[in-house]
Amino acid sequence: MDINKAKSVVLDAIREALEDKGEDIKKQITADMQLIGGESILDSMNLVQVCIYLEDYADENGFEFDWASEAALSKSKSMFRSVSSLAEELVSQSNLS
Secondary structure, eight states, rough: HHHHHHHHHHHHHHHHTTTTHHHHHTTTTTTTBSSSTTOOOOOOOHHHHHHHHHHHHHTTTTTTOOOOHHHHHHHHHTTTHHHHHHHHHHHHHTTOO
């Protein structure tokens, strides 16, 4: 998987997690958006939904996306910092298979 595909998958996951939010929120979904912190439009439940979406995507594509392991959680601040950092982690885990 390349980084552009991974970014697209992460953005799809975010759109799905926020599907019941208003149009103003949906307009804020960009490749540059923060996933955690004060600037994020995702709450903790939305972030879990994104991770479950990515788990399902990985399963359908023959690899494991493990966001709940000790190793993943130890780098969770960097992994969940932005769309790009989460996409990079998705690429990394897809290449382990």
